[in-house]
Amino acid sequence: MHKNNKELTLSAPLSGPVLTLAKVPDAVFASGAMGDGIAIDPLNDTLHAPCAGVVVHVARTGHAVTLRADNGAELLLHLGLDTVELQGQGFTMLVEEGARVTNGQPLLRYDQDKVAQQCKSLVSLLILTNSQDFQARPITLKSVRVGEPLLHIIRRQVAGAQAEAEPVGEEIVGHIRIAHRGGLHARPAALIRQTAQGFKSKSKLHFGGKSATCDSLIGLMGLAIGEQDDVQVSCQGPDAEAALQALLTALSTALAEEHHAAAPTPMVQRQRVPEAGVLHGVCAAPGLVAGPLFRLSAISLPADAGHNDPAQQRQTLDTALTQVHSEITATLSQARKHKQTDEEAIFAAHLALLEDPALLDAAHHSIDLGTAATHAWSQSIDAQCDVLQQLGSALLAERANDLRDLKQRVLRALLGEAWHYELPPGAIVAAHELTPSDLLQLSQQGVAGLCMAEGGATSHVAILARGKGLPCMVALGASLLDQQQGQAVVLDAEGGRLELMPSVERLAQVEQAQLDRRQRRAEQQAQAHSPAQTVDGLHIEVAANVASSEEAANALANGADGVGLLRTEFLFVDRQTAPDEREQHHAYQAVLDAMGDKSVIIRTIDVGGDKQLDYLPLPAEANPVLGLRGIRLAQARPEILDQQLRALLHVTPLSRCRILLPMVTEVDELLHIRQRLEALCHELGLSQRPELGVMIEVPAAALLAEQLAEHADFLSIGTNDLSQYTLAMDRDHAGLASRVDALHPALLRLIAQTCAGAARHKRWVGVCGALASDPLATPVLIGLGVSELSVSPVQIGEIKDRVRHLDASECRRISQDLLKLSSASAVRHACHQHWPLR
Incomplete structure (x- = not known):
C-alpha cells in the first residue's frame, strides 16, 4: 500500500512471532550486513508478497526471492537459515524472475517438516537490500498473521544528491574460486558487498558472461555463482589494490559458521563478521550494562568408588x-x-x-x-x-x-554447599546455561546482567529476567566460557552483542547512558508525590496494585495516590484453613493504616476454578477460567463473602475503604451484593456504607456498563481478563500469550463503551489491569475517559510523568481514530507516532 512514491507499508509475508534482526541466530543477518529488515518465525507454509512489485531475483535453490517495489525498494524474502544447503528440496517456487506480483500473492511454498528437520532454523527474513536509499521502521514486534501491517519503508533524505564520479586509475583484475557453501547466495553476497563498501574503488564480479557491481546485493545473487565456481574480480579507483585483495580473501574464505574447508590461502586476513572482540547472541531481556565478567561453573562431583551403603x-x-x-x-x-x-x-x-x-x-x-x-x-x-x-x-x-x-x-x-554465589554487585555473569533458581539467587545479589553460551529467548530464565528487568543474552557460543575472569565487558542485550574489549570511551558511554536513565528515573521519582495533571489541567489519579500492607507502604513511599486494587487472595492461599473475620480485619486495617489518608480499593476474594483452596473443595472443571470463580463463588458459598464483608465493615475510617466485586456479568449480581452489604451495615449499626464498585473484566460487563453504573459507585477495568475473554485466548497459553494485547481495537472499544456508560451516571472509571502500567497506553486510556490508573508501585513516577506531558483534548481526539484501526499492532504503531516514549 503506497502513501506516496517515497513511503510504503509492507504487510507480513508469513504468520508468526516477529523478531528484530538482532535476535536472529545468524551473525550476517543480525549484524545488518544485508540491510535493515525484520524476521518472522513462521507458523504457515507459504511465503506471500509483502507489497506489489516485480520479481527481480529467484534463488536457484528456491529458498529466497527478491522483489523490487514500485517505489524502488528492493526486498529480499529469505525463508529459514542455511536453507541454501537443501538444494531446493522441500521448496516450490510459485513465481518467475521478471513477473509482476500483487500484494499478498503467494511466492513460494515449502514443506514445513522436511525443511525444519534439515535446516538450522526456520526464522525467515524480510531484508531491505538497498538500505542506503531506504529506511525500514517496524510497525509491530509481536506476532502477526499474513497480510497484517509489518514495516514502513521510507526513502532516506539525501541532501543535494550528486552525480557519482567515474572511477579513475587502472582497472586491476584477479581470479578466485568461491569457497562459500552453496555458492554466492544472500549471506555471502552481503559480506562481499560489505567488504567492497569499505573502499573508495568501484568493484565488479564477472561470471558466465555476466557482470555485477559489488555494491548491489541483487546483482551479485543474480550471477548465480555456485560453490567452487571460478570468478573474476575487477577493481578500479584510488585503493584498487587493497580492495581487490580484500575481495579475493572474502570470496575464498567460508563463513565462520560453515566450518567449511577454505580454498586458497587468503592473501589478506580481514574478518568482518563476527566483529573482533564481540560475541553475538540473542536478546532474552533488553538492557545496556557494563561490568566485570564473572563465570559460574557447574558443580563437579567427587569420584565415586561405589560399594556405598x-x-x-x-x-x-x-x-x-x-x-x-x-x-x-x-x-x-x-x-x-x-x-x-x-x-x-x-x-x-x-x-x-x-x-x-x-x-x-x-x-x-x-x-x-x-x-x-x-x-x-x-x-x-x-x-x-x-x-x-x-x-x-x-x-x-x-x-x-x-x-x-x-x-x-x-x-x-x-x-552441603551454601546456596550462594560469591559475586560482586554489578557483575555480568557468564554461564553455560543458567537455571531459574540461579537467576533468583543472582538477582538478589545485585548482578548487572546475564549471558549464556546456550539457552533460548523464550526459556523460563528469559521470562524471569524480563520480569526482574535484568539484561540477559543467550546463545553466545562456547567461547563465552573461555573469557578471562573479571575482565570489563559491555552487555548490549538489545543489540545482541557482548563487547569483550570495550574502550575506555565505550565504557564511559555506557556508564553515561545508565546515569541518564537513573537520572530520568530519579527526576520522575522526585515528582512522584505531586499530582498527575495533563498540560490542559485534567487530573488523573495514579494508584497502586498491592497484595499486602508491606506493598502498600512501599506504594505510598513511591507516590501512590491510593490503592487501586488490593488482592485479598493473599490471605486465603497456602494454608489449611480459611482466615477468620478477626484475621481478615487486621490485614485490611493494616493496609489502610499503611496508606496514610489515602483511599484503598479492596477486591473481594477472587478464587475458584483455576485457583483452588485446599479447605474449599470445588468440582473439577473442564474450563476453569469460564467456571466457578469471583462473584460466582460468592453466590455458591455466601458465608465466605459475608465473613469478608463483615471484616471490611469494621475498618476505620470506613470512608477510605472501597469494595470491588470481581467477575460481575449482570446487574442482578451487583444488586444482590449491594442489598447484602446494606443489611450488614444495618446489623452492625453503621450509618455509612463504603463505596461499592464493579470490575469490568468480561465483555458482558463492558457492554452493560451503563446499567451497572446506575447502581455502582465506580467501575474498574481489569484488562488482563478482559483481553483473554474478548479475544478468546488464554493469556497463559505459551503459543498465544504474545497475541493477547489489550491495545487491540476491540478492547479499546469496550473500554470506550465502559467510560461512556459510566459518564451517563457521573461515575468514574479506573484501570487496574496490566495496560495501566504500559506508558504507551496512558494517552489512549485518558483519551477514552479513564480517570484513575492503578499500576505497579515501581512505575508510579513514570506513569505520572507520562500524564504530565499529555494534552487530554488531543488524547480524546486521536483515541477516537484509534478505535477504527484493524489490529493491536496498528494501534501500537499509531501510539508511537503520536505520543513517542521519552
Whole structure:
C-alpha cells in the first residue's frame, strides 16, 4: 500500500512471532550486513508478497526471492537459515524472475517438516537490500498473521544528491574460486558487498558472461555463482589494490559458521563478521550494562568408588529432596503472594518434577547397586534430559533445563554447599546455561546482567529476567566460557552483542547512558508525590496494585495516590484453613493504616476454578477460567463473602475503604451484593456504607456498563481478563500469550463503551489491569475517559510523568481514530507516532 512514491507499508509475508534482526541466530543477518529488515518465525507454509512489485531475483535453490517495489525498494524474502544447503528440496517456487506480483500473492511454498528437520532454523527474513536509499521502521514486534501491517519503508533524505564520479586509475583484475557453501547466495553476497563498501574503488564480479557491481546485493545473487565456481574480480579507483585483495580473501574464505574447508590461502586476513572482540547472541531481556565478567561453573562431583551403603545413601538423598522441596515451596508461596504468575508457573512445574516417580525410581535403583546418592541423582536426571532432547521439541528441551535446575539444587543440598554465589554487585555473569533458581539467587545479589553460551529467548530464565528487568543474552557460543575472569565487558542485550574489549570511551558511554536513565528515573521519582495533571489541567489519579500492607507502604513511599486494587487472595492461599473475620480485619486495617489518608480499593476474594483452596473443595472443571470463580463463588458459598464483608465493615475510617466485586456479568449480581452489604451495615449499626464498585473484566460487563453504573459507585477495568475473554485466548497459553494485547481495537472499544456508560451516571472509571502500567497506553486510556490508573508501585513516577506531558483534548481526539484501526499492532504503531516514549 503506497502513501506516496517515497513511503510504503509492507504487510507480513508469513504468520508468526516477529523478531528484530538482532535476535536472529545468524551473525550476517543480525549484524545488518544485508540491510535493515525484520524476521518472522513462521507458523504457515507459504511465503506471500509483502507489497506489489516485480520479481527481480529467484534463488536457484528456491529458498529466497527478491522483489523490487514500485517505489524502488528492493526486498529480499529469505525463508529459514542455511536453507541454501537443501538444494531446493522441500521448496516450490510459485513465481518467475521478471513477473509482476500483487500484494499478498503467494511466492513460494515449502514443506514445513522436511525443511525444519534439515535446516538450522526456520526464522525467515524480510531484508531491505538497498538500505542506503531506504529506511525500514517496524510497525509491530509481536506476532502477526499474513497480510497484517509489518514495516514502513521510507526513502532516506539525501541532501543535494550528486552525480557519482567515474572511477579513475587502472582497472586491476584477479581470479578466485568461491569457497562459500552453496555458492554466492544472500549471506555471502552481503559480506562481499560489505567488504567492497569499505573502499573508495568501484568493484565488479564477472561470471558466465555476466557482470555485477559489488555494491548491489541483487546483482551479485543474480550471477548465480555456485560453490567452487571460478570468478573474476575487477577493481578500479584510488585503493584498487587493497580492495581487490580484500575481495579475493572474502570470496575464498567460508563463513565462520560453515566450518567449511577454505580454498586458497587468503592473501589478506580481514574478518568482518563476527566483529573482533564481540560475541553475538540473542536478546532474552533488553538492557545496556557494563561490568566485570564473572563465570559460574557447574558443580563437579567427587569420584565415586561405589560399594556405598544403600540405606544410608537413600536417607541422604531423601533429606536433600526434602530440603529442596521446602525451598521450592517457599519460593512458590512468595510468587503466589505477590501475583508473580510467571514465577509461580515455573516453580510449580519444578515441584511436580521433583515428585516424579520415574526420577526417584531411577535414582533409587542406582543407589541399590551401590552408587553414591550424588552420582545416582545426577545420572537419573542426565538420562531423562537425554530422552527429552532427542525428541526434537523446543518445549521438551525447556523441560530438560528445568530438570538440570533440580539436579543443581539437589546436588548442592547433598554436597552441603551454601546456596550462594560469591559475586560482586554489578557483575555480568557468564554461564553455560543458567537455571531459574540461579537467576533468583543472582538477582538478589545485585548482578548487572546475564549471558549464556546456550539457552533460548523464550526459556523460563528469559521470562524471569524480563520480569526482574535484568539484561540477559543467550546463545553466545562456547567461547563465552573461555573469557578471562573479571575482565570489563559491555552487555548490549538489545543489540545482541557482548563487547569483550570495550574502550575506555565505550565504557564511559555506557556508564553515561545508565546515569541518564537513573537520572530520568530519579527526576520522575522526585515528582512522584505531586499530582498527575495533563498540560490542559485534567487530573488523573495514579494508584497502586498491592497484595499486602508491606506493598502498600512501599506504594505510598513511591507516590501512590491510593490503592487501586488490593488482592485479598493473599490471605486465603497456602494454608489449611480459611482466615477468620478477626484475621481478615487486621490485614485490611493494616493496609489502610499503611496508606496514610489515602483511599484503598479492596477486591473481594477472587478464587475458584483455576485457583483452588485446599479447605474449599470445588468440582473439577473442564474450563476453569469460564467456571466457578469471583462473584460466582460468592453466590455458591455466601458465608465466605459475608465473613469478608463483615471484616471490611469494621475498618476505620470506613470512608477510605472501597469494595470491588470481581467477575460481575449482570446487574442482578451487583444488586444482590449491594442489598447484602446494606443489611450488614444495618446489623452492625453503621450509618455509612463504603463505596461499592464493579470490575469490568468480561465483555458482558463492558457492554452493560451503563446499567451497572446506575447502581455502582465506580467501575474498574481489569484488562488482563478482559483481553483473554474478548479475544478468546488464554493469556497463559505459551503459543498465544504474545497475541493477547489489550491495545487491540476491540478492547479499546469496550473500554470506550465502559467510560461512556459510566459518564451517563457521573461515575468514574479506573484501570487496574496490566495496560495501566504500559506508558504507551496512558494517552489512549485518558483519551477514552479513564480517570484513575492503578499500576505497579515501581512505575508510579513514570506513569505520572507520562500524564504530565499529555494534552487530554488531543488524547480524546486521536483515541477516537484509534478505535477504527484493524489490529493491536496498528494501534501500537499509531501510539508511537503520536505520543513517542521519552
